[in-house]
Amino acid sequence: MNLWKKLMCYSRSHSPWLFHMNSGSCNGCDIEIIAALSPRYDAEQLGVRLEGSPRHADILCVTGPVTHNAAAAIRTVYGQVCGPKAVVAIGSCPATTNVFIDSRTLDGPLDRHIPVDVFVPGCPPRPDAIILGVAKAAEILAARGNKLPEESVMVPIGESGCCAGSCNCENANKAAASEVQQ
Amino acid sequence: MNTLITSLARLLIFPGLLFAVPAAWFFLWVERKAVARMQGRIGPPFMQPFFDFIKLLGKTTPPRNGVAGLLMRAWPLIAVSSAAGAVGLLPVLPASGGFQGDLILLLALLELPSMCIIAAGFSSRSIFGEIGSAREAVLSVSYNIVFLLAILSIAASQHTFSLSELATLPSSPLRWLGVLALLVCLPAKLHLNPFSLPNAEQEIYSGPMTEYAGPELAMWELSHGLEWVAATGLVATLMAPAVAAGWLAILIFIVISFAIVLLLSVVASATARLQIDTTVRFYWQCTLIFAVLAVAAALFVRFKA
Numbered sequence: 001m002n003l004w005k006k007l008m009c010y011s012r013s014h015s016p017w018l019f020h021m022n023s024g025s026c027n028g029c030d031i032e033i034i035a036a037l038s039p040r041y042d043a044e045q046l047g048v049r050l051e052g053s054p055r056h057a058d059i060l061c062v063t064g065p066v067t068h069n070a071a072a073a074i075r076t077v078y079g080q081v082c083g084p085k086a087v088v089a090i091g092s093c094p095a096t097t098n099v100f101i102d103s104r105t106l107d108g109p110l111d112r113h114i115p116v117d118v119f120v121p122g123c124p125p126r127p128d129a130i131i132l133g134v135a136k137a138a139e140i141l142a143a144r145g146n147k148l149p150e151e152s153v154m155v156p157i158g159e160s161g162c163c164a165g166s167c168n169c170e171n172a173n174k175a176a177a178s179e180v181q182q
Numbered sequence: 183m184n185t186l187i188t189s190l191a192r193l194l195i196f197p198g199l200l201f202a203v204p205a206a207w208f209f210l211w212v213e214r215k216a217v218a219r220m221q222g223r224i225g226p227p228f229m230q231p232f233f234d235f236i237k238l239l240g241k242t243t244p245p246r247n248g249v250a251g252l253l254m255r256a257w258p259l260i261a262v263s264s265a266a267g268a269v270g271l272l273p274v275l276p277a278s279g280g281f282q283g284d285l286i287l288l289l290a291l292l293e294l295p296s297m298c299i300i301a302a303g304f305s306s307r308s309i310f311g312e313i314g315s316a317r318e319a320v321l322s323v324s325y326n327i328v329f330l331l332a333i334l335s336i337a338a339s340q341h342t343f344s345l346s347e348l349a350t351l352p353s354s355p356l357r358w359l360g361v362l363a364l365l366v367c368l369p370a371k372l373h374l375n376p377f378s379l380p381n382a383e384q385e386i387y388s389g390p391m392t393e394y395a396g397p398e399l400a401m402w403e404l405s406h407g408l409e410w411v412a413a414t415g416l417v418a419t420l421m422a423p424a425v426a427a428g429w430l431a432i433l434i435f436i437v438i439s440f441a442i443v444l445l446l447s448v449v450a451s452a453t454a455r456l457q458i459d460t461t462v463r464f465y466w467q468c469t470l471i472f473a474v475l476a477v478a479a480a481l482f483v484r485f486k487a
Binding site for chain 2: 007015039042047082
């Protein structure tokens with residue numbers, strides 16, 4: 001039984017299938033998600049697959065600042081994803097509504113509607129930051145199982161244009177945190 | 183009693199479930215890896231289809247009520263069991279038994295998964311599922327004529343409907359023509375480019391599978407892999423030279439199957455998806471003529487002899 005649990009945990013962390021949802025994004029982050037799957041970054045090495053149907057997905061990738069029209073759709077799609085599931089907010093928009101803050105057409109940020117596990121800040125974030133965010137979400141998913149998230153994680157690379165390992169993570173972390181608080 | 187044990191061994195051990203399930207995962211991996219390499223990527227790790235399968239088993243499914251829900255749970259199971267049965271019928275080992283007409287049973291079992299896909303898309307009541315199912319139905323009407331005529335020409339030229347006899351008889355030029363026609367039908371049967379119409383994800387998301395989740399989806403993946411094993415295995419047994427040693431027969435079977443999987447994946451990654459009317463025209467206008475000619479030639483040769 002324990003062995004089965006271990007195998008399931010390992011499989012969950014090694015097979016994240018994504019569903020990409022645009023909630024009024026400018027298409028910048030959406031292009032970067034596609035770039036993460038392209039030959040240069042090749043997220044399929046981690047078992048990532050972009051799925052057409054939310055029923056197949058484990059991780060919901062949301063871009064955009066959540067417009068009034070998109071809010072109900074986001075809740076519907078979140079319900080359609082079968083558990084265990086995780087949510088990755090890609091870009092600064094779903095985290096803070098970014099430059100569109102105080103707009104009357106918005107109902108954001110994203111965590112007012114659905115629980116978010118990982119924020120990948122950036123406008124747009126780099127593809128390697130998106131891949132790191134997805135990998136982190138897969139780890140969280142594997143450890144958590146069917147329960148709801150307790151607190152969300154920040155993936156602190158992207159805007160500065162540096163890759164994981166080559167930058168001072170503490171500073172980037174602070175920068176990202178202050179961005180969210182704005 | 184002895185035949186019962188032999189047939190159980192064929193169904194459960196080799197070339198049945200114990201061999202076919204890992205082979206199915208391996209072929210799914212080869213397909214993804216070959217496509218990735220052709221696109222200049224590294225591609226998924228070796229165990230990826232296995233991890234996907236285990237993960238899908240651990241996911242929840244949405245509640246399904248009534249007869250439609252029951253049917254939706256039943257279709258993938260029927261598809262998996264018929265595909266596994268088809269693999270179990272393959273005459274890989276020389277002198278492993280078999281009966282007159284098992285070729286027809288194999289064809290029926292090979293056809294059942296795509297019937298299940300059609301039914302599954304319609305019973306899921308999703309608009310994308312229904313479009314996908316309609317496409318699958320049109321596609322299966324198109325390629326099956328050629329597929330069955332090719333098999334018929336092989337059977338007629340060798341004067342037998344028994345798979346093990348077909349595997350041991352010396353091959354004739356007509357058989358190679360039939361094998362070629364089978365190879366042309368395989369991409370449509372396995373939903374690969376350029377005939378990947380039922381699951382064209384840029385157009386209709388996942389087609390008939392759109393509403394499926396968790397363990398049901400895992401069963402669909404497995405049945406797709408088993409279809410790979412059965413379809414390539416059928417061509418491999420028709421192509422393989424007859425050898426006496428069991429291990430050599432197994433080795434030749436695996437090598438030829440692997441080569442066909444590689445060939446189909448490379449073709450799939452090098453081509454774009456055709457439109458449904460182009461596909462139908464391809465099978466009905468271009469390929470059908472050759473299949474009819476092959477059958478006519480086979481019958482002619484037999485009556486002359």
